Amino acid sequence: MTPFNVLVVDDEAPARTKVKRLLADDSRFVLAGEAVDGTEALARVEALRPDLVVLDVQMPGLTGFEVLEALGPEGCPAVIFSTAYDAFALQAFEAHAVDYLLKPYDAGRFTRALDKAHALLVGGRTEAEAGRLQALLDGLSRASPSRPLERLVVKVGEAWVPLRLDSVWRLSSEDKYVRLYTDQGEHLVRQSLRALEERLDPARFVRVHRGDIVSLEAVARLEPWTHGDGILVLKNGTTVVLSRTWREVFLQRWGMEG
Template identity: 45%
Template sequence: MTDAALRVLVVDDEAIARRRAVDLLRDAGPATVVGECRDGREAVDAIRELEPDVVLLDVAMPEMDGFEVIREVGAHRMPPVVFVTAFDQHAVAAFELHAVDYLVKPYDAPRLREALRRVRARAASGRAEALAERLSSLLGAPGLREPSMARERLLVRVGEEMRVLRADEILWVEADGHYLRIQTAQERLLSRGGLAAMQAQLDPEWFVRIHRSTIVNFQHVRHLRPWFGGDYHVRMADGTDLKLSRTYRESVIQRFPTAGT
Protein backbone atom coordinates (compact mmCIF):
# COMPACT_ATOMS: atom_id res chain seq x y z
CA MET A 1 0.00 0.00 0.00
CA THR A 2 1.67 3.23 -1.18
CA ASP A 3 0.93 6.92 -0.67
CA ALA A 4 -1.73 6.68 -3.38
CA ALA A 5 -5.34 7.08 -2.35
CA LEU A 6 -6.67 4.16 -0.32
CA ARG A 7 -9.28 2.16 -2.21
CA VAL A 8 -12.17 1.89 0.29
CA LEU A 9 -15.20 -0.40 0.21
CA VAL A 10 -18.13 0.93 2.29
CA VAL A 11 -20.47 -1.69 3.78
CA ASP A 12 -23.60 -0.67 5.69
CA ASP A 13 -27.23 -1.78 5.42
CA GLU A 14 -28.51 1.79 5.89
CA ALA A 15 -28.37 4.07 2.84
CA ILE A 16 -28.00 7.20 5.00
CA ALA A 17 -25.02 5.70 6.82
CA ARG A 18 -23.36 4.73 3.52
CA ARG A 19 -23.85 8.22 2.12
CA ARG A 20 -22.45 9.80 5.27
CA ALA A 21 -19.39 7.52 5.12
CA VAL A 22 -18.77 8.45 1.48
CA ASP A 23 -19.09 12.16 2.30
CA LEU A 24 -16.71 11.87 5.27
CA LEU A 25 -14.17 9.96 3.19
CA ARG A 26 -13.88 12.99 0.92
CA ASP A 27 -12.51 14.92 3.92
CA ALA A 28 -10.50 12.02 5.34
CA GLY A 29 -8.37 11.32 2.27
CA PRO A 30 -6.45 10.45 0.40
CA ALA A 31 -9.15 7.82 -0.20
CA THR A 32 -11.26 6.62 -3.10
CA VAL A 33 -14.57 4.78 -2.65
CA VAL A 34 -14.48 1.76 -4.97
CA GLY A 35 -17.87 0.38 -3.97
CA GLU A 36 -20.87 0.50 -1.65
CA CYS A 37 -22.59 -2.62 -0.31
CA ARG A 38 -26.02 -2.90 1.31
CA ASP A 39 -25.49 -6.22 3.06
CA GLY A 40 -22.99 -8.90 3.96
CA ARG A 41 -23.52 -11.02 0.86
CA GLU A 42 -22.82 -8.06 -1.43
CA ALA A 43 -19.75 -7.29 0.69
CA VAL A 44 -18.30 -10.79 0.29
CA ASP A 45 -18.70 -10.64 -3.49
CA ALA A 46 -17.25 -7.12 -3.70
CA ILE A 47 -14.24 -7.93 -1.53
CA ARG A 48 -13.38 -10.88 -3.74
CA GLU A 49 -13.92 -8.96 -6.98
CA LEU A 50 -12.58 -5.49 -6.15
CA GLU A 51 -9.79 -6.38 -3.66
CA PRO A 52 -10.04 -3.04 -1.84
CA ASP A 53 -7.22 -1.68 0.33
CA VAL A 54 -9.57 -1.33 3.31
CA VAL A 55 -13.18 -2.22 4.17
CA LEU A 56 -15.34 0.12 6.22
CA LEU A 57 -17.52 -2.66 7.66
CA ASP A 58 -20.73 -2.26 9.66
CA VAL A 59 -20.97 -4.87 12.41
CA ALA A 60 -24.75 -5.17 12.78
CA MET A 61 -26.45 -6.05 9.50
CA PRO A 62 -29.43 -8.33 8.84
CA GLU A 63 -28.86 -11.91 7.65
CA MET A 64 -25.04 -11.73 7.42
CA ASP A 65 -23.29 -9.44 9.91
CA GLY A 66 -19.76 -8.05 9.74
CA PHE A 67 -18.19 -10.99 11.56
CA GLU A 68 -19.85 -13.46 9.19
CA VAL A 69 -18.44 -11.51 6.24
CA ILE A 70 -14.96 -12.16 7.62
CA ARG A 71 -15.74 -15.84 8.18
CA GLU A 72 -17.05 -16.16 4.62
CA VAL A 73 -14.08 -14.43 2.99
CA GLY A 74 -11.56 -15.89 5.44
CA ALA A 75 -9.59 -13.85 7.97
CA HIS A 76 -6.32 -14.43 6.11
CA ARG A 77 -7.84 -13.23 2.82
CA MET A 78 -9.53 -10.14 4.23
CA PRO A 79 -8.10 -6.71 3.48
CA PRO A 80 -7.61 -4.43 6.51
CA VAL A 81 -10.93 -3.76 8.24
CA VAL A 82 -12.24 -0.71 10.04
CA PHE A 83 -15.33 -1.82 11.94
CA VAL A 84 -18.28 0.53 12.31
CA THR A 85 -20.34 -0.24 15.39
CA ALA A 86 -23.11 1.13 17.58
CA PHE A 87 -22.13 -1.30 20.38
CA ASP A 88 -21.49 0.08 23.87
CA GLN A 89 -18.12 0.19 25.61
CA HIS A 90 -18.27 -3.47 26.69
CA ALA A 91 -18.09 -4.54 23.05
CA VAL A 92 -15.61 -1.81 22.13
CA ALA A 93 -13.24 -3.29 24.72
CA ALA A 94 -13.09 -6.45 22.61
CA PHE A 95 -12.05 -4.49 19.51
CA GLU A 96 -9.33 -2.73 21.52
CA LEU A 97 -8.14 -6.00 23.03
CA HIS A 98 -7.58 -7.48 19.59
CA ALA A 99 -6.13 -4.25 18.17
CA VAL A 100 -8.66 -3.95 15.34
CA ASP A 101 -9.57 -0.47 14.16
CA TYR A 102 -13.13 0.57 14.86
CA LEU A 103 -15.45 3.57 14.67
CA VAL A 104 -18.37 4.08 17.04
CA LYS A 105 -21.43 5.68 15.46
CA PRO A 106 -21.76 8.60 15.05
CA TYR A 107 -18.15 9.30 14.05
CA ASP A 108 -16.64 12.33 12.34
CA ALA A 109 -14.02 13.01 9.65
CA PRO A 110 -11.05 13.40 12.04
CA ARG A 111 -11.79 10.05 13.69
CA LEU A 112 -12.15 8.38 10.29
CA ARG A 113 -8.92 10.01 9.13
CA GLU A 114 -7.12 8.57 12.16
CA ALA A 115 -8.48 5.08 11.47
CA LEU A 116 -7.21 5.24 7.87
CA ARG A 117 -3.83 6.49 9.11
CA ARG A 118 -3.58 3.39 11.29
CA VAL A 119 -4.42 1.18 8.33
CA ARG A 120 -1.59 2.77 6.34
CA ALA A 121 0.84 2.41 9.25
CA ARG A 122 0.06 -1.27 9.66
CA ALA A 123 0.40 -1.91 5.94
CA ALA A 124 3.74 -0.09 5.87
CA SER A 125 5.03 -2.23 8.72
CA GLY A 126 4.26 -5.42 6.78
CA ARG A 127 2.13 -6.91 9.56
CA ALA A 128 -0.61 -8.33 7.36
CA GLU A 129 -0.24 -11.80 8.89
CA ALA A 130 -0.50 -10.37 12.40
CA LEU A 131 -3.65 -8.48 11.39
CA ALA A 132 -5.17 -11.68 10.02
CA GLU A 133 -4.46 -13.41 13.33
CA ARG A 134 -6.16 -10.57 15.21
CA LEU A 135 -9.22 -10.87 12.97
CA SER A 136 -9.33 -14.62 13.61
CA SER A 137 -9.13 -14.02 17.35
CA LEU A 138 -11.81 -11.36 17.21
CA LEU A 139 -14.35 -13.77 15.73
CA GLY A 140 -14.33 -15.72 18.97
CA ALA A 141 -13.63 -12.85 21.33
CA PRO A 142 -15.57 -13.28 24.58
CA GLY A 143 -15.58 -9.51 25.04
CA LEU A 144 -18.26 -9.26 22.34
CA ARG A 145 -20.54 -11.37 24.48
CA GLU A 146 -19.92 -9.89 27.91
CA PRO A 147 -22.45 -11.18 30.48
CA SER A 148 -23.44 -7.58 31.14
CA MET A 149 -24.65 -7.33 27.52
CA ALA A 150 -27.04 -10.29 27.88
CA ARG A 151 -30.39 -9.04 29.07
CA GLU A 152 -33.23 -10.82 30.84
CA ARG A 153 -35.68 -8.25 29.49
CA LEU A 154 -35.48 -6.56 26.09
CA LEU A 155 -37.14 -3.47 24.69
CA VAL A 156 -38.20 -3.93 21.06
CA ARG A 157 -40.16 -1.66 18.74
CA VAL A 158 -43.34 -3.21 17.35
CA GLY A 159 -45.12 -0.76 15.09
CA GLU A 160 -45.45 2.48 17.07
CA GLU A 161 -45.05 0.75 20.44
CA MET A 162 -42.02 -0.23 22.50
CA ARG A 163 -42.64 -3.72 23.87
CA VAL A 164 -40.86 -5.30 26.83
CA LEU A 165 -40.02 -8.98 26.28
CA ARG A 166 -38.57 -11.50 28.68
CA ALA A 167 -35.66 -13.22 26.94
CA ASP A 168 -36.70 -16.67 28.16
CA GLU A 169 -40.09 -16.26 26.44
CA ILE A 170 -38.48 -15.89 23.02
CA LEU A 171 -38.55 -19.16 21.07
CA TRP A 172 -36.79 -18.02 17.93
CA VAL A 173 -35.86 -14.94 15.93
CA GLU A 174 -35.64 -14.77 12.14
CA ALA A 175 -34.29 -11.97 9.95
CA ASP A 176 -36.59 -10.72 7.22
CA GLY A 177 -34.85 -7.94 5.31
CA HIS A 178 -34.53 -4.98 7.65
CA TYR A 179 -36.97 -6.56 10.11
CA LEU A 180 -36.96 -9.35 12.68
CA ARG A 181 -39.72 -11.89 13.18
CA ILE A 182 -39.72 -12.68 16.89
CA GLN A 183 -41.68 -15.74 17.97
CA THR A 184 -42.68 -15.91 21.63
CA ALA A 185 -44.75 -18.52 23.41
CA GLN A 186 -47.83 -16.34 22.89
CA GLU A 187 -47.39 -14.43 19.65
CA ARG A 188 -45.23 -13.51 16.66
CA LEU A 189 -43.90 -9.96 16.52
CA LEU A 190 -42.38 -7.93 13.69
CA SER A 191 -39.67 -5.51 14.79
CA ARG A 192 -37.24 -3.39 12.79
CA GLY A 193 -33.63 -4.32 13.48
CA GLY A 194 -30.68 -6.56 12.67
CA LEU A 195 -30.07 -10.12 13.80
CA ALA A 196 -26.52 -9.47 15.01
CA ALA A 197 -27.63 -6.61 17.25
CA MET A 198 -30.39 -8.78 18.69
CA GLN A 199 -28.02 -11.71 19.29
CA ALA A 200 -25.60 -9.41 21.13
CA GLN A 201 -28.31 -8.79 23.73
CA LEU A 202 -29.14 -12.47 24.28
CA ASP A 203 -27.40 -15.00 26.50
CA PRO A 204 -25.12 -17.14 24.25
CA GLU A 205 -25.57 -20.06 26.64
CA TRP A 206 -29.16 -20.38 25.43
CA PHE A 207 -29.49 -18.49 22.16
CA VAL A 208 -27.64 -20.04 19.24
CA ARG A 209 -27.42 -19.27 15.52
CA ILE A 210 -28.68 -22.18 13.39
CA HIS A 211 -28.73 -20.33 10.08
CA ARG A 212 -27.38 -17.01 8.86
CA SER A 213 -30.90 -15.61 9.30
CA THR A 214 -32.13 -17.52 12.38
CA ILE A 215 -31.44 -17.64 16.13
CA VAL A 216 -33.19 -20.13 18.41
CA ASN A 217 -33.63 -20.39 22.16
CA PHE A 218 -32.10 -23.78 22.93
CA GLN A 219 -34.44 -24.23 25.88
CA HIS A 220 -37.31 -24.52 23.38
CA VAL A 221 -35.70 -26.96 20.92
CA ARG A 222 -37.56 -30.27 20.90
CA HIS A 223 -35.62 -32.35 18.36
CA LEU A 224 -33.42 -32.33 15.26
CA ARG A 225 -34.36 -34.13 12.08
CA PRO A 226 -31.92 -34.92 9.21
CA TRP A 227 -32.90 -33.29 5.93
CA PHE A 228 -31.59 -33.17 2.39
CA GLY A 229 -28.03 -32.16 1.48
CA GLY A 230 -26.61 -32.45 4.98
CA ASP A 231 -29.05 -29.95 6.47
CA TYR A 232 -31.25 -30.60 9.49
CA HIS A 233 -34.61 -29.32 10.61
CA VAL A 234 -34.95 -28.03 14.17
CA ARG A 235 -38.38 -28.66 15.70
CA MET A 236 -39.33 -25.92 18.16
CA ALA A 237 -41.74 -26.10 21.10
CA ASP A 238 -44.46 -24.32 19.08
CA GLY A 239 -44.22 -26.98 16.36
CA THR A 240 -42.28 -24.82 13.89
CA ASP A 241 -39.57 -26.53 11.83
CA LEU A 242 -36.55 -24.31 11.19
CA LYS A 243 -33.61 -25.04 8.91
CA LEU A 244 -30.26 -25.88 10.54
CA SER A 245 -27.67 -25.18 7.85
CA ARG A 246 -24.47 -27.16 7.43
CA THR A 247 -22.45 -24.10 8.47
CA TYR A 248 -23.85 -24.26 12.01
CA ARG A 249 -24.69 -27.96 12.24
CA GLU A 250 -21.69 -29.21 14.24
CA SER A 251 -21.76 -26.41 16.80
CA VAL A 252 -25.48 -27.04 17.42
CA ILE A 253 -25.26 -30.83 17.58
CA GLN A 254 -22.37 -30.61 20.03
CA ARG A 255 -24.70 -28.92 22.48
CA PHE A 256 -26.38 -32.30 22.95
CA PRO A 257 -24.01 -34.25 25.26
CA THR A 258 -25.03 -37.69 23.97
CA ALA A 259 -25.70 -36.77 20.35
CA GLY A 260 -23.64 -38.06 17.47
CA THR A 261 -23.26 -36.74 13.98
Protein backbone atom coordinates in the same frame (compact mmCIF):
# COMPACT_ATOMS: atom_id res chain seq x y z
CA MET B 1 1.85 6.62 -3.72
CA THR B 2 -1.22 4.99 -5.25
CA PRO B 3 -4.22 5.46 -2.95
CA PHE B 4 -5.68 2.44 -1.21
CA ASN B 5 -9.08 1.13 -2.34
CA VAL B 6 -11.93 1.20 0.17
CA LEU B 7 -15.23 -0.69 0.25
CA VAL B 8 -18.00 0.89 2.33
CA VAL B 9 -20.56 -1.48 3.85
CA ASP B 10 -23.62 -0.20 5.70
CA ASP B 11 -27.34 -0.90 5.34
CA GLU B 12 -28.19 2.78 5.97
CA ALA B 13 -27.77 5.12 2.99
CA PRO B 14 -26.99 8.23 5.12
CA ALA B 15 -24.18 6.33 6.86
CA ARG B 16 -22.67 5.28 3.52
CA THR B 17 -22.97 8.85 2.23
CA LYS B 18 -21.14 10.18 5.30
CA VAL B 19 -18.26 7.73 4.90
CA LYS B 20 -17.94 8.47 1.18
CA ARG B 21 -17.89 12.20 1.87
CA LEU B 22 -15.17 11.83 4.49
CA LEU B 23 -13.14 9.52 2.24
CA ALA B 24 -13.26 12.09 -0.55
CA ASP B 25 -11.32 14.48 1.68
CA ASP B 26 -8.42 12.04 2.15
CA SER B 27 -6.09 11.55 -0.83
CA ARG B 28 -4.59 8.41 0.71
CA PHE B 29 -7.77 6.47 -0.06
CA VAL B 30 -10.22 6.10 -2.93
CA LEU B 31 -13.72 4.63 -2.97
CA ALA B 32 -13.77 1.25 -4.71
CA GLY B 33 -17.47 0.55 -4.13
CA GLU B 34 -20.20 0.12 -1.58
CA ALA B 35 -22.52 -2.61 -0.32
CA VAL B 36 -25.87 -2.38 1.42
CA ASP B 37 -25.72 -5.66 3.37
CA GLY B 38 -23.45 -8.52 4.34
CA THR B 39 -24.26 -10.76 1.39
CA GLU B 40 -23.44 -8.01 -1.10
CA ALA B 41 -20.31 -7.20 0.88
CA LEU B 42 -18.97 -10.73 0.41
CA ALA B 43 -19.51 -10.54 -3.33
CA ARG B 44 -17.93 -7.07 -3.56
CA VAL B 45 -14.86 -8.09 -1.58
CA GLU B 46 -14.28 -10.99 -3.97
CA ALA B 47 -14.87 -8.87 -7.07
CA LEU B 48 -13.09 -5.65 -6.05
CA ARG B 49 -10.32 -6.93 -3.76
CA PRO B 50 -10.32 -3.74 -1.66
CA ASP B 51 -7.43 -2.88 0.62
CA LEU B 52 -9.75 -1.65 3.36
CA VAL B 53 -13.37 -2.21 4.35
CA VAL B 54 -15.37 0.19 6.52
CA LEU B 55 -17.79 -2.40 7.86
CA ASP B 56 -21.03 -1.90 9.74
CA VAL B 57 -21.59 -4.52 12.42
CA GLN B 58 -25.34 -4.55 12.92
CA MET B 59 -27.06 -5.19 9.59
CA PRO B 60 -30.16 -7.18 8.64
CA GLY B 61 -29.35 -10.54 7.09
CA LEU B 62 -25.65 -11.14 7.66
CA THR B 63 -23.88 -9.18 10.38
CA GLY B 64 -20.45 -7.68 9.95
CA PHE B 65 -19.01 -10.48 12.08
CA GLU B 66 -20.56 -13.12 9.82
CA VAL B 67 -18.98 -11.39 6.84
CA LEU B 68 -15.59 -11.58 8.52
CA GLU B 69 -16.10 -15.24 9.45
CA ALA B 70 -17.09 -16.17 5.90
CA LEU B 71 -14.03 -14.48 4.40
CA GLY B 72 -11.72 -15.87 7.04
CA PRO B 73 -9.19 -13.63 8.81
CA GLU B 74 -6.45 -14.57 6.34
CA GLY B 75 -8.59 -13.67 3.33
CA CYS B 76 -10.14 -10.52 4.73
CA PRO B 77 -8.97 -6.98 3.87
CA ALA B 78 -8.03 -4.57 6.64
CA VAL B 79 -11.21 -3.60 8.52
CA ILE B 80 -12.45 -0.53 10.32
CA PHE B 81 -15.61 -1.53 12.15
CA SER B 82 -18.52 0.87 12.44
CA THR B 83 -20.75 0.01 15.36
CA ALA B 84 -23.24 1.04 17.98
CA TYR B 85 -22.39 -2.08 19.99
CA ASP B 86 -22.52 -2.24 23.77
CA ALA B 87 -19.76 -2.38 26.36
CA PHE B 88 -18.78 -6.06 26.23
CA ALA B 89 -18.16 -5.88 22.49
CA LEU B 90 -16.21 -2.65 22.78
CA GLN B 91 -13.74 -4.39 25.08
CA ALA B 92 -13.05 -6.93 22.36
CA PHE B 93 -12.73 -4.19 19.72
CA GLU B 94 -10.26 -2.29 21.85
CA ALA B 95 -8.15 -5.39 22.37
CA HIS B 96 -8.05 -6.79 18.84
CA ALA B 97 -9.51 -4.55 16.11
CA VAL B 98 -7.41 -2.28 13.88
CA ASP B 99 -9.91 0.39 14.84
CA TYR B 100 -13.63 0.88 15.30
CA LEU B 101 -15.96 3.83 14.89
CA LEU B 102 -18.58 4.11 17.60
CA LYS B 103 -21.65 5.71 16.04
CA PRO B 104 -22.15 8.62 15.90
CA TYR B 105 -18.60 9.78 15.12
CA ASP B 106 -17.18 12.99 13.67
CA ALA B 107 -14.66 13.75 10.92
CA GLY B 108 -11.74 13.91 13.34
CA ARG B 109 -12.46 10.43 14.72
CA PHE B 110 -12.82 9.05 11.19
CA THR B 111 -9.47 10.55 10.20
CA ARG B 112 -7.76 8.91 13.18
CA ALA B 113 -9.17 5.56 12.13
CA LEU B 114 -7.86 6.10 8.59
CA ASP B 115 -4.46 7.02 10.02
CA LYS B 116 -4.28 3.63 11.76
CA ALA B 117 -5.44 1.78 8.66
CA HIS B 118 -2.96 3.63 6.45
CA ALA B 119 -0.05 2.81 8.75
CA LEU B 120 -1.07 -0.86 8.66
CA LEU B 121 -1.42 -0.96 4.88
CA VAL B 122 1.83 0.89 4.21
CA GLY B 123 3.67 -1.46 6.55
CA GLY B 124 2.11 -4.52 4.93
CA ARG B 125 -0.39 -6.82 6.60
CA THR B 126 1.10 -9.74 8.49
CA GLU B 127 0.01 -13.04 9.98
CA ALA B 128 -0.28 -11.20 13.27
CA GLU B 129 -3.06 -9.07 11.79
CA ALA B 130 -5.02 -12.16 10.74
CA GLY B 131 -4.55 -13.42 14.28
CA ARG B 132 -5.94 -10.18 15.67
CA LEU B 133 -9.12 -10.56 13.61
CA GLN B 134 -9.59 -14.17 14.72
CA ALA B 135 -8.98 -13.16 18.32
CA LEU B 136 -11.66 -10.50 17.95
CA LEU B 137 -14.22 -13.06 16.78
CA ASP B 138 -13.23 -15.49 19.51
CA GLY B 139 -13.47 -12.76 22.14
CA LEU B 140 -16.94 -11.71 21.04
CA SER B 141 -18.07 -15.34 21.05
CA ARG B 142 -16.84 -15.88 24.61
CA ALA B 143 -18.51 -12.66 25.69
CA SER B 144 -21.93 -14.04 24.77
CA PRO B 145 -21.79 -17.77 25.65
CA SER B 146 -25.56 -17.95 26.23
CA ARG B 147 -26.16 -17.52 22.50
CA PRO B 148 -24.92 -20.62 20.65
CA LEU B 149 -24.15 -20.40 16.97
CA GLU B 150 -27.25 -20.89 14.82
CA ARG B 151 -25.87 -20.46 11.29
CA LEU B 152 -22.76 -20.12 9.16
CA VAL B 153 -22.26 -18.39 5.83
CA VAL B 154 -21.11 -20.75 3.06
CA LYS B 155 -20.26 -20.50 -0.63
CA VAL B 156 -22.72 -22.15 -3.03
CA GLY B 157 -21.54 -21.74 -6.60
CA GLU B 158 -20.75 -18.04 -6.94
CA ALA B 159 -23.13 -16.97 -4.18
CA TRP B 160 -22.80 -16.68 -0.42
CA VAL B 161 -25.75 -18.07 1.55
CA PRO B 162 -26.55 -18.55 5.25
CA LEU B 163 -26.69 -22.19 6.35
CA ARG B 164 -28.70 -23.03 9.44
CA LEU B 165 -26.87 -25.44 11.72
CA ASP B 166 -30.00 -27.49 12.36
CA SER B 167 -29.47 -28.86 8.82
CA VAL B 168 -25.90 -30.00 9.61
CA TRP B 169 -25.35 -33.58 10.78
CA ARG B 170 -21.54 -33.76 10.83
CA LEU B 171 -18.58 -31.37 11.01
CA SER B 172 -15.12 -32.68 10.09
CA SER B 173 -11.72 -31.03 10.34
CA GLU B 174 -9.74 -30.60 7.11
CA ASP B 175 -6.48 -28.74 7.70
CA LYS B 176 -7.47 -25.07 8.31
CA TYR B 177 -11.06 -25.74 7.21
CA VAL B 178 -14.13 -27.53 8.50
CA ARG B 179 -16.32 -29.58 6.18
CA LEU B 180 -20.03 -29.36 6.93
CA TYR B 181 -22.19 -32.32 5.92
CA THR B 182 -25.87 -31.67 5.24
CA ASP B 183 -28.68 -33.42 3.38
CA GLN B 184 -28.29 -30.81 0.65
CA GLY B 185 -24.54 -31.31 0.19
CA GLU B 186 -21.16 -30.47 1.69
CA HIS B 187 -19.58 -27.09 2.41
CA LEU B 188 -16.18 -25.85 3.57
CA VAL B 189 -15.76 -22.97 6.02
CA ARG B 190 -12.50 -21.24 6.97
CA GLN B 191 -12.56 -22.04 10.68
CA SER B 192 -11.03 -24.58 13.02
CA LEU B 193 -13.12 -27.37 14.47
CA ARG B 194 -12.07 -26.35 17.96
CA ALA B 195 -13.23 -22.76 17.47
CA LEU B 196 -16.58 -23.92 16.11
CA GLU B 197 -17.05 -26.44 18.91
CA GLU B 198 -16.89 -23.66 21.51
CA ARG B 199 -19.82 -21.94 19.83
CA LEU B 200 -22.08 -24.91 19.08
CA ASP B 201 -25.10 -25.80 21.19
CA PRO B 202 -23.94 -28.68 23.44
CA ALA B 203 -27.50 -29.98 23.58
CA ARG B 204 -27.38 -30.58 19.81
CA PHE B 205 -23.74 -31.28 18.92
CA VAL B 206 -21.02 -33.40 20.51
CA ARG B 207 -17.41 -34.19 19.60
CA VAL B 208 -16.89 -37.89 18.94
CA HIS B 209 -13.34 -37.90 17.55
CA ARG B 210 -10.36 -35.58 17.31
CA GLY B 211 -11.56 -34.55 13.85
CA ASP B 212 -15.34 -35.00 14.06
CA ILE B 213 -18.41 -33.48 15.68
CA VAL B 214 -21.87 -34.94 15.06
CA SER B 215 -25.44 -33.87 15.60
CA LEU B 216 -27.03 -36.00 18.32
CA GLU B 217 -30.25 -36.07 16.31
CA ALA B 218 -28.39 -37.65 13.39
CA VAL B 219 -27.19 -40.73 15.32
CA ALA B 220 -29.18 -43.91 14.66
CA ARG B 221 -27.14 -46.40 16.69
CA LEU B 222 -23.78 -47.17 18.29
CA GLU B 223 -21.89 -50.35 17.38
CA PRO B 224 -18.81 -51.73 19.19
CA TRP B 225 -15.45 -51.68 17.45
CA THR B 226 -11.93 -52.16 18.85
CA HIS B 227 -9.82 -50.88 21.77
CA GLY B 228 -12.77 -49.11 23.36
CA ASP B 229 -13.69 -47.21 20.20
CA GLY B 230 -17.11 -47.48 18.62
CA ILE B 231 -18.84 -46.90 15.31
CA LEU B 232 -21.69 -44.41 15.11
CA VAL B 233 -24.17 -45.26 12.38
CA LEU B 234 -25.98 -42.11 11.33
CA LYS B 235 -29.56 -42.00 10.10
CA ASN B 236 -28.44 -41.47 6.52
CA GLY B 237 -26.39 -44.69 6.61
CA THR B 238 -22.92 -43.12 6.91
CA THR B 239 -20.59 -43.96 9.80
CA VAL B 240 -18.27 -42.03 12.12
CA VAL B 241 -15.70 -43.37 14.57
CA LEU B 242 -16.49 -42.73 18.24
CA SER B 243 -13.12 -42.48 19.98
CA ARG B 244 -12.85 -43.82 23.52
CA THR B 245 -11.55 -40.39 24.50
CA TRP B 246 -14.97 -38.85 23.89
CA ARG B 247 -17.12 -41.95 24.51
CA GLU B 248 -18.29 -41.04 28.03
CA VAL B 249 -19.29 -37.50 27.09
CA PHE B 250 -21.11 -38.76 24.00
CA LEU B 251 -23.06 -41.37 25.96
CA GLN B 252 -24.10 -38.77 28.55
CA ARG B 253 -25.30 -36.34 25.88
CA TRP B 254 -26.98 -39.06 23.84
CA GLY B 255 -28.75 -40.39 26.91
CA MET B 256 -30.13 -36.93 27.71
CA GLU B 257 -31.56 -36.89 24.22
CA GLY B 258 -33.44 -40.06 25.03
